[in-house]
Amino acid sequence: MMLPTIDIALRGATVALLLVLAASLFRGFGTVLAGRLAAAFALGSAAHAVSYSIGATSPVSIAHAPVLALSTGNVVVFWLFTRALFDETFRLRWWHALVWAAVAAFSFVNCIWIAPASGARLSIIAINLIALGFIALAVTQTVASWSSDLVERRRSVRVFIVSAAALYGGLNAVLQIAMSGSGGAEIANTVNLVVLAAVVAAICYAMMRVDGADLFPAAPEVQAEASEAAVVESGADQKLVDALMRLMDDERIYRHDNVTIGTLASKLGIPEYRLRRLINQRLGYRNYNVFLNEHRIAEAKAALADPSQAEVPVITIAMDAGFQSLGPFNRAFKAITGVTPTEYRRLKATAA
Template sequence: MLLTNLELAFRAGAVAVLLVLTASLFSGFRSVLAGRLAIAFALGSAAHAASYSIGAPALVSAWHAPLIALSTGNVAVFWLFTRALFDDDFRLHWWHGAVWALVSAFSFVSCLWIAPSGNLRLAVVATNLISLGFIALAVMQTITSWSADLVERRRRLRVFIVVAAALYGGLNALLQVFVGGSGAGDIANTINAGVLALVVAAIACAMMRVDGADLFPAPAEPAPAIVPSQPVAAEDAADQKLIDALMRLMSDERIYRQEHITIGALAGRLKIPEYRLRRLINQRLGYRNFNVFLNNHRIEEAMAALADPAQAEVPVITIAMDAGFQSLGPFNRAFKAVAGVTPTEYRRLKTSVA
């Protein structure tokens, strides 16, 4: 009885914190995609806290099945959340919603038909393997895009959120796979509920210590203009000297053309620590992402080439790759984000004016 009450207390605490976090996110960041996905993830996590147990029973009640389905579908939301969190240019498409719906529907069908028909082990293993797959995708997104983030406090906090959620979700999915349909007992479920409550409290506490504007990108704003930084009263002379050296690398050497150029390599050329270069590009030049900083310089070069009558017969893909892009798709998306039109439309407009 004590363990049951303790488990319920942990579950109720986790749900309460998640609902408060949802309300806070809705109030401040519902207009931002990453904020909306964070709201959805918090609500799905609340459903998980209310419904999850180690060692799933063969029979699930009709009211319990939707909560389990939402809890399972939340791994897809977690993946999308990490994508939006680490990529300010990420946009949702219809198939993202379809993926979430399929995962949730499979979990719902498993609860009401597959497991009760004598295939409990199959239902449990399949559902949790799906969860592990999405968690792996989220971790990969974190690893591959983390280095491009220029906002230091956001980098640290986002990694903490993703790692904490992925470790909890991954360990529970593995445990559920190995436990299967056996009863795990009150002790295991009480420990699980306690760990979940601690993870939720830690994430909420960490988010409260960071300015939300650092964590979530502001609604779409024009990209910073590519102009040499002008000295201001508060700017340190040494920083200004470094910015001038950086802009010379961009304009004179066109270092952005180099394949797989990293912020570490660029910091090495300037002979400064990587963290200092991050701060300079973020705080002095106004960029939140290193790839956007590079791409804006590449696009500036591409714009000049597309507007040049002497290069009217040069294919767009050639211009894109000469500027440092590796393929046409990313170039078209980045170009339109800056210019508002596709490269082909931009060339046609400039040609008609000429």
């Protein structure tokens, strides 16, 4: 009797906290993609807190199945949230919605038809393997893109949020697979609820310690205003900015392979953290890759607009500017200019 009472209390507290968090995120950062996805992830997590049950093998009711589908689809939202949180150029595409719909639909069909026909254990394993796959994808992307974040105060908090959510999601999936149809599920459920409540509370506390504008990427218009308003102060920082711009404009170091922020810091003879702060606070950038790509795209724009290079292939121009392949170049170019490189070249040729 004690464990069911604790379960209900923990579920209620967790759901209430997640709903408040979702409302707060949407109200404060509803205009920012990462903020909207964070709010959606909080709502999906509330659906998970309401619906999941470790070790349950009984048939799922038609009313319960949609909530479970939302809970399963939340792993896709988590993946997209990590993309938007660490990549300020990330934009949602139609196929992202298709992936979410496919995972949620599979969960629904699995609950209503597949599980009763083929056995609950096999269905639980399939669903949770999908969840583990998206969690692994999100963590991999987070590790790969973490170093490009220039806002020092949010770097550790971002990693904590993603890591905590991923660890809980992984733990839940493993427990679901390991304990499906076995004894001890009641205790596992309570332990899992305690961990979920602790993770949600810790994430809320961590978010309160950081300015939301630092945690979430600013909207494009806000970034532009910040960039225009950035003032390069005199003294040591001014000399470092001048040295950095010589590396970028005169030596065109952005053309080299693997130009990391550590490479630039070594060239300037300063610690990485100081260069991050310099690019962020003095030049108005929040992401190192955006800073690097703007210089590459500026060179590419000049080449594409040059009539004497009209016959030079776009891929050659891209690689001369420092890109390793055409795909990333096209995406970066369109994110900055609004058109593809080929369209840009045609527009410039027509204007001439």
